[in-house]
Amino acid sequence: MTEKTSTKYDVAIVGGGPAGCAAGVFCSRAGLDTVVVSNGRSTLQKCAFVENYLGFPAGIEPGTLLDLLKRHAREAGCTMVEESVETAAGDEDGFVLTLDQESVTTERLLGASWSDSDYLEALGVETEPESGCGSVSVVPTDDCGETNVENVYAAGRITDTHHQAIVNAGDGARVALEIVREVDPDFYNDWVAPDGYYESYDREVPVGVEEIDHSERRRRAEHANDYMRAFFESS
CATH class of the missing domain: 1.20.5 (Single alpha-helices involved in coiled-coils or other helix-helix interfaces)
Structure with a gap:
């Protein structure tokens, strides 16, 4: 059996949709070594056509928008990895994510995947039933986007945020800035x-x-x- 290689990052983001890519852009532009791990199955792809994402007055195809989001994260400096998270565990350096072909070590973890939060539950992250008529679990966070486990954050639909792509992108950016300011309290704005x-x-x-x-x-x-x-x- 081939031994999996391991790479260390400041921030690992699980989920490559609007929330995850937005978070990646802000973390990476602030100088944090950031990886975005995605299994390629963003909820955005469930849309037939996106007509309410600001900046596209005539609308945009979901696949095209998702491609742009990932390109933006990559251009900002994120390492983009298209694999699934098999397991997550804490260690002396933070957290270790075991993927299909490699492992990732990170000081801070941001969950932005939907609707699989099993890898977070393995770390002791609390979940609760989705509000309304939903049948899946969501992750409660504090005002900074941090879960009950230190240095584990969550953003987007996984936190019961509204089912809107642009709202999820904003939530990912918001939580990313909280992480950035935790690392560097002097950080003002990405401007x-x-x-x-x-x-x-x-x-x-x-x-x-x-x-x-x-x-x-x-x-x-x-x-x-x-x-x-x-x-x-x-x-």
Whole structure:
């Protein structure tokens, strides 16, 4: 039997849908070594067509949106792994996730998968029945998205958040920022500001903020336009 390789991360996110990818973007952009583990079966794929995700006024196909979300997380610096989580366990370094082909060690774990939370229950994470008429279990969290187990977080539908993709994305981003600020209390915002913005207020540029000049702004805008044009032309 081949021994599974192990890689260590600051944050491991289980779930590659709107919540998981959004969390990955914010964690990685804040400098946290982040892996997003997904089994490729996002609940988003249950939709026939997505018409209420901000930024797509004519709507977008679920598969296309999911592709964009994963691309965004990857471009932000996330390691994307398409495997299932077999088991999860705590150790002296945090947590170890055993996947199909490898294992992942992480200091912090964020569950953003739906509707399988068995790997979290193995860590002692409490669950409760879904509100309303649901027949599955969800994970209760505090206001920061942390479960009853220290350094284990949850976001999106797994926490009984509304069944809306954009709401789940926002929840993933919110919890990610809580994790970032736990790691670095001085972190302000993930924001790209015009060059000299903070100097005009006689302030230092806060942690998490990047200032860029006009030429860099134009370069990034042109790259973004070219990237999106090429993506949709090839879809």
